[in-house]
Amino acid sequence: MDEERMILINGCSFSAENCPVRDVLGNVGGKWNTLMVQALAEKPMRFSALRRLIPDISQRMLTQTLRDLERDGYVERRVFPTKPPSVEYSLTPLGASFNAVLEPLVAWSAAHHAAIRDARARFDAA
Amino acid sequence: MDEERMILINGCSFSAENCPVRDVLGNVGGKWNTLMVQALAEKPMRFSALRRLIPDISQRMLTQTLRDLERDGYVERRVFPTKPPSVEYSLTPLGASFNAVLEPLVAWSAAHHAAIRDARARFDAA
DNA sequence: CAGTATCCGGGAGGATACTG
DNA sequence: CAGTATCCTCCCGGATACTG
Secondary structure, eight states: OOOOOOOEETTEEOSSTTOHHHHHHHHHTSSSHHHHHHHHHHSOEEHHHHHHHSTTOOHHHHHHHHHHHHHTTSEEEEEEOOSSOEEEEEEOHHHHHHHHHHHHHHHHHHHHHHHHHHHHHHHHHO | OOOSSSOEETTEEOSSTTOHHHHHHHHHTSSSHHHHHHHHHHSOEEHHHHHHHSTTOOHHHHHHHHHHHHHTTSEEEEEEOOSSOEEEEEEOHHHHHHHHHHHHHHHHHHHHHHHHHHHHHHHHHO
């Protein structure tokens, strides 16, 4: 049992358990999660539309990523009993809220991409 | 300019190459990267101080994470030739800038952690 | 169309031991 | 103190094939 004292940073314990940062940002860790949120932030999309939008995702990972996001409440999945069936994915209010804080990060990435690539090149040169 | 062929989201092409989001957010993907940035945002810290702050990181991963962050220009490493040697890690301006956009994400995580855990529980029940 | 099912390789990351 | 150096395990994610 851990009775270690709580170290707080940004109001969040760094201990492994009950750490929101690890729990939530762990989701960001996935290769496709953030990309998917951004895609669905544009507009609700169907399975095949997402495949076309992100050409290099495998079918397996697309399904799995969507399931994960659905499980955590970011994404809603609606099935229309047409033939053949069509399924539409959309951001929930929670997902949209998440995308709102994700966007600045995306913008930052674009703005500083060059600086980071330069830093890498300099580091690797040494 | 929104073309159907060139699909842009948040001003970033979704194609694998030259995508800042994938390049930068890929770094976020690491298990310890964001945690380390947050830690160093508090104040510059030495190697052993970081170990104590994040108890469950392995020596190997601490070194590797710091190297990665240094390589990308987020972190500066300063060695003081004392005996035994001491090394201080601090955020660069780039790193601090990154932390600024990371903080809202951290705050969001804390604020919605309960909601996400609830969503998971509900999903798993079904 | 929107998925499962299965197999598989590579890399992330942990444990341990050693060092200047 | 601040690291290297190995070894090893797990699981992420790709490839492929099959289905309602």
